[in-house]
Each structure stands twice: as structure tokens, then as C-alpha cells.
Amino acid sequence: MVDGLGKGVKYAMFAANGVIFIGGLVVFSVGVWTLADRSFMERLLGSNLYVASAALLIAAGVVVAIISFLGSLGAYKEIRCMLLTFFVILFFIFLLMLIGGILGYVFRNQVDERMNREMIATVALYKNDSAVTEAWDSVQKNFKCCGISVNTNKGYEIYQRQNRIHFGGGQGKPKVPESCCSKEKNQNDVNNCMENPKDNTLLYKDDCYEKMKDFVKGHALLVGGIGIGIACLLIIGMVLSMALYLMID
Template identity: 45%
Template sequence: MGFGGRMDGCGQCIKYSMFIANFIIFVGGAIMFGLGIWTVVDKNFMNELLGTNLFAGATYVLIVTSALVCMVSFFGCIGAAKEVKCMLLTYFIVMFLIFVTMLIGGILGVVFREKVEQTMRQEMHSSLKLYGNRRAVTQAWDQTQTRLKCCGIDGWRDWNGLVPESCCQVTYGGQRKPCIEAPSPLTLYANGCSVVTTNFVKEHAAIIGGTGIALAALIIFGMIFSCSLFKMIE
């Protein structure tokens, strides 16, 4: 049944507010889903150097959670439009569980940001010795050095004279300057990969974390509107 008496105006206001909030939540969930896919497809080249699976694991959780947010927000819009109490109650429960999951994910993200530099340096020191012997490690180093324009852990001297071609600077013509036989600061990337990669991961985590916080805030509004609407429906 619908709203009655003097509650009509207030009820309709909450109804449309919930509809708008869920539309924004749907858009936010879609953005987070896109960020998650982008991370998996475009940013997985450094997984071998991270020293932890927390970053990859958090990304997959992000994809699943954001997809679920899109689905639930869509049903929330239907529940508000049709004034179905069962759908509103289900919406509230699922959104609450998603909110808790995102809160835990945010805490893990903070922990990851604090430990990433130490674990990455340790993994880099270990993997540096495996360069050329293990394909996954070799590709991770080459792609990281090429894409982030860095060389070694703290600099090119970490390679002890056996500098990979991926450390060489690229000229405007698209060719790499000769630097393998006679490496020098003029032909090699100047920055070490430890600081560059750490900053890269932290900045990327901050983008995802900021989007997650904004989406969590919207979810709170969605839950408030659904609870209010649930109580007003006769």
C-alpha cells in the first residue's frame, strides 16, 4: 500500500531522495568497478615486486563489491518506486553488509599503505637475483622499469654492471640510447624503482580509497532513506 494522510509529502520526498541517492550510488559503483578492472588489466605488471598479495586480493574484492553495489542500488530504486517493504528491507541488510566490507577494506588499505615500502624493498632485493632466470620476475622488472622510468632498487648500480635494456632511456625517435655496454646517468633512468613504485602504488591506492570512502558515505544515505521509507509504508 502507499502513503496516507499527512505523510504523503514527506514520504514522496524521501522516496525520490532514495531514488536519486541510489542512482548516484550506481554511478559510484560503476566507477569503482572500472577502477578495479583497470587495476587488474593495466597495473598487474608489478605484482611480482610487491612482496604481498594484499594489493591483488583487495582489487578483486573491489571488483566483486562494486558490481554488487550496482545490482543492489538498481533493486533499491525499484523497491522505492514500487514501495515494496520486503525489497527495502533486503536492500538495507545487503547495503549494511557491503558498508562493513568496505570499512574493513579501508582499514586493510591503510595497513597496506604503511607496510608496502618495507615489503617491496625486501621483495625487490630477493627478485633482483632471479632476473634472467625466472620469466615472471624478469618481465616484472622490465615492465616496471620501462613504464615507470626507473632502474634498479635505488639506482642502476644495483645491477652490478649487468644493466637490463629496460633501464635505458628512450629518445624522441622511440629508440633506446646505447647504455648496456657503457652505462651512465646520461643514458639510464636516474630514479630507483623502490621509491617510484612505492609512490605509484600509494597514489593508486589513495584514488581507490577516496572513491570507496565517497561511495560508503552515499551508502549511509541510501540506508537512512530505505529505513525511513520502510517505516512510512503502511
């Protein structure tokens, strides 16, 4: 049994594991929120890092929450092999969270050009590719925007230039998707919005690229910060577990 300083380290480890457990729940929650609420954007990002980072957060959150119990049990029972196992697992999770945090910042800095190219390219696939159609409709409804601006053109004009088969205009033919128009209006207003899109007829006329970019960059910053923050917490857990390991006879 440890005493004196050893007991202080033991109680500090209990407290650290409590904080680590809460951190694991936070990481898990952010990962679930990303997959459940914003995974529809993946097809337009030009990268699968967004959803991959969410899956990584979920897995890491679960493992961190579980492993905190192992560390607490090892400290309570003063079992050296359990403390050593806790240290090793925590070290690998530390590397995983640190890499994940760094990737979040890298992705944040690289998202602009890649996402812009992907969004412009996929406009031509609207109504020809169900995944693209669903992604654009979801983005336009959730972010209250329409299309993507190229040069000085309005964002909603890209449908007429890039996808004339479905949005070439003409009598009774749409120039923008229905998802650019308000669902709160009556059907005549919706049809007029689709056939004659203007700043005063479109409810959703903002540039989707700008709105997505702001959201994705903010989220990547959040993911990167959480990853690096939890990694720092794990260092405390590793130091305390090794200290207690060395103090137990």
C-alpha cells in the same frame, strides 16, 4: 501508498540510488584500471593486497550498481520485503567497503619496507624466473627507471652486485637489462648503454623503488578514500530505505 513526508523520502531514495549507482561505476572502473594497467607490479610488492584490492573493488562496484536498481524498484513499487532486502545487502556492502578502505590505508603505511626487501631479493632472480623478469622489465619501462638504490649506490649498479651471472660485465656482456635503455636509440647505443651504464648513457636511471612507492602509496590513498566515501553514501541509502520501509503500511 505513502504520501506527504513519505513521498519526499521516496524521491530522496531515487536520488540516493542514482548517486550510489554512479559510485558503483566509479569503484568498478578504478578496479578494472588497476588490474589492466598496473598489475605487473604485484611480483615486486611483497604482498598480494594490491591486486586483491582491485578484485574487491570490481566485485563491490558491480554489486553496488545492481543493488541500486533493487532499491529503486522497491521504493517505486513500495514493496516492504524488497526494501528490507535492499537494506540488509547494503549493510553488508557497507562493511565490505569500509574494511576495504581501511585496508587501503593500512597497506599504504606498510608498503615501504616490505616492497624494498622484495625488490632487492628479486634482482638475483632476473633471467632465472620469467615472472620476475617480466615484472622488472615492465616496471622499468613504465616508470622509466632502472634497478633499486642500496645505501649510496646508484640504482642500476644493483644488477652487477646481486646478479653477477647475467650482469657481471666483461667483453660484450651487459651490466644492466635492456629495459633500462631507451628503445628510441639505435642498437649500438642500446648495447653501449647495457655494457657501460652511466648517468650520461642511461635514459632510465631513476630509482624504481622510489617511483613505485610514490605510485602505490598514492593509489592506496585513492582506493582507501573511494572505499570509505562509498561506504558513507551507502549509509544514506540504508537510512532512507529503512525510513520508507517503516512508513509503508
